Amino acid sequence: MSFQVFERNFCARLLASVTSVVLLLTLTSCAAEPKSDASAATKASSTEVKKLVLRVGFISTESKLPIGPEGWAIEKGTLTPALKSLGVTEVKFFPFNGGPALNEALASNQLDMGLYGDTPALVGRAAGLKTRLINQTRVGQNAWLVTKKNGPRSVAQLKGEKIGVAKGTYPHRYLLGLLEKEGLAKDVKVVQIPSADAKAALERGDIAAYPFAMGTGPTVISQGFASIDQAKDHQGLVGTGVSIVTEEFLSQHPDLPQKWNQTRQQALQEIKANPEAFYQFAAKASGDGPLAVVKESYPLNLYPNEPFTPEGLKLLNSTKQFLAAQKLLKSDFEIKDWQVSSP
Incomplete structure (x- = not known):
């Protein structure tokens, strides 16, 4: 065999050997990568399972917590531990300017629960929002009809x-009922203005009056x-006021209404035993x-001791009937079929 032939054979074998090593390393690397990714995914999945954030919307233009037993419970650190058996590791409250905006967040799966007025909750349910009623947070919410200076x-x-x-x-429902009662329903023009813009609209004289909800009403009155x-x-x-939960969250955590209402009742007992501390909060x-x-x-006296009371359910049904008569509900339903029965 000549040197040239030997050289050609040697180079060919070397190239094949190098190619085999590179291919082997590549295959080894490729085989190892999915294992690493799978391990990371498993760890991430394990972390996700351990975290369950309950997302709760409520109505407020200034507060970061709902003013009531629910806000008191989270402030005192008793709400989240009470839901630990459900797997809940954190409760987050999100303020909204009004019920329609909260309904939109529920519809887009940004919330699991909502604490708000009966009117938007009823309208949302009638429009197809898959929610269940777990309690009435307040019974007898006032509204103030405030006029420009x-x-x-009268x-x-x-x-x-x-x-x-x-x-x-709910102030919208009050206003419509008042105008109907006073025979003015056809003699005034009702225009949409968010509550956050109402004071400025009154100051400019753009509107003659505005029905304010709790919190805001007494505040603007104190300002003249x-x-x-x-x-x-x-x-x-x-x-x-009502508390609702999405059907999806409830199906995964059927004990939520009982745990939530028990914690709420305990917080209410604490509030009534020490009202001055509650008002400071x-x-x-x-x-x-x-x-x-x-x-x-x-x-x-706004806050009922029980999840549902005869007076509260009577008011709720009355509001639903009124909204239906005003053609503000897209469909009809029974309150008893909406509410979650107390244990």
Whole structure:
């Protein structure tokens, strides 16, 4: 064999050997990578399983916590531990300016629960939101009809005027009921204005009046605006607050209503045993508002001891019937089929 032939054979064998080694290393590397990824995925999955955040929406223009037993329980550190057996590791509260916005968040799966007025909750359910009612947080929510400065001084004087309202809220239901009762339904123009913009609209004179909800109503009155009517002065026009949970979350955690209501009841007992501490909490949560305003907004008799009461369910049914008569519900349903039965 000549040297040239030997050289050619040697180079060919060397090339084949190098190619085999490179191929082997490549295959080894490729085989190892999925194992590493799978291991990382398993660890990530394990971490995710350990974390279950309960996302709760509520209505507020200034507070970061709901003012009531639920906010008190999270402030005192008792709410999350009470839900530990469900796998809940954290409860996050998200404020919304109004019920319609909260409904949108529920519809897009950004929330698991909602604490808000009966009107938007009913409208949402009738529109197809898959929710279940687990309690009534408040029974007898007041609303204040506030007028612009140097404006109308009686409901009768609203004839021919423009009134603002956040449509789809419990003050909206109060306003419609009041105008109907006073025979003014066809003699005023009702326009949509978010509650956050209402004070400015009154100051500019864009509207003659606006129905404010709890918290905001007494606040603007303390700033010099006049109230010419209140929901509590009319039978059937006060609102109720409700707690709802999505059907999806409830199906995965069927014990939530019982645990939630037990914790809420315990917090309410603490509040009623020490009301001044509760009002200090409420004042701080609402931006260090005056105690007198906070006490007028959140009287303790608003909060029922039981998840459902005869009075609360009567008001809820009355509101649903009114909304249906006003053609504000896309479908009809029975309250008893919506609510989760108490254990």
